[in-house]
Amino acid sequence: MATRNSTERVALGDGGDGPSDRRFRLAVAVYAGALVAGVVSVAAVLTAFVPGPLSAVYAAGFAGGFVGGLAVAAADPRLPVRLGRTLGRRAAIVVPTAPFVVVWFAPLEAAVDVVALWAVITVFASGYALSQLAGNRYVDAVTTGEPAERWRWTPPGSPVVDALLAGMWLVIGIGDVVTGSPAQGLLWLALAVFWVASCLVEGRWSFGPGRDRCEVQLYETGLVKRRLYTKTFVPWNEIGHTRLREGELVLDRGLRDVRFDSDELGDPDAVLEAVDRWLETSAER
Template identity: 45%
Template sequence: MTSTDSRAEGSDTAFRLAVGLYVGVLLAASGSTTLAALSSPTVLELAAVTVTAFVIGALAGVALSRAANLPARLGRSRGRRFSLVAPAGAFAVVGFVPSAGGGFRTAVLASAVAIATVGFLLSKLAQRRHLESTLPDEPNAIYAWRPPGSPRLDALVAGAGLLGGVGYALAGSPRLALWWLFFGLFWLGAAFLEGRLPAGARETCELRVYDAGLVRVRPHAKSFVPWDDVDHVRLRDGELVFDRGLFDLSFDCDELEDPDAVLSAVERVHPGPVLR
């Protein structure tokens, strides 16, 4: 088995597990909130429904993940990736209905936290797997890139969120505890996917130049910027900027191994102007 085949197989396995986890969490959230809305269940009853729904959903999700081209369908566009997180917003809104009881609100907000966290993870894995299946194996050029960020700051912020969640839970404020927990988990997950934790993972980040666009490679995530979305590229005032209107992509020169070489490689394939 070649290294490319091995990486693809590993990505497929991670994607299938993430789909199973996502569907399991979605079904468990729906089951627990429905039970809490229709009755006043005991903790044991709520746990039994949640676990049963999760197991059924997870098994169904793993089976569903084998559908042809599923990573491409989910990871192709920003809108489709956002749709994986969107159900969390619906649960969160329901949790603020004034007439909702305390137990129901807690169940709904817990569901929102779980769906948002798992949906974000799945969206990143789908995007990475989609890119691996559509782009050529070999880019035109590869350059080392050290993305900005402080691992210590990430650990401090994520730790503060998790400690805040524990503190509010002990103080008897479950809804505030859930929001703090979500903040800590979301920050920790983003730092992990983007290679900011642990510190040494930043050394594996790269910029890859393809005929079709630019790929930012992190240890656990990839993002693609097609040249059709880039109006022009410029290297000025210590920054390499890819002009995309409201969504400019910029790199400090200190983050790049060789900014001039990156610009030269882009100049050979970018259809628009490249300014120095």
């Protein structure tokens, strides 16, 4: 059984030019482009130094950031695995959104608010997509081959609640646009779109293509929760204890326990038995 250190060495040594790597490089380029364009545009408006149309300033910043991001991603084939290895690193990708939020909330002129809000939306959306791609790339690097065991899994979620939330944000956004607050309306509309997209990507809604891809997969290196387009990896040596109690399967993992309701799994007892078996094997190695 591979230890965590050996698993990470394998992952960090993994680099290639497959479809997932090309998608990652494109995501890095788009993210860098959105970030640079946001910084340049906000700085231009704040300093009143706009050498041309603001759209041209934004386009130039995006183009420069895109090319730079593409070069950085191409220069380090291990970058996706490095970024995707920990939750902290994936979360750090969207942290640059914070300064734009501060600028947007600051009592500045309307032009600054519009540019800052657009930067918040584009940097957060591209950063979120990049973080998910990096996480998937790391999981692929440490779980080579087919899973040793797998079970169908229904991701938790309430389609009714999700639809109500998205609908509420949509109505608020349209209302703001109609009443003369287009910037606030854009934010609410972006939230509605993001929520619907996340529901489909994570498989929280029971319709849509690829629903059968949602699984709990067991590999030699650990457990994977696979959703439609995202994956979460839990190494065996991070699981301290397992239990099935009150209709819930719990894998103790410190502050980030892994939990499954019994109705999410076809046979929770079989999953628990298999996890315990892999944990025992892992401890013996």
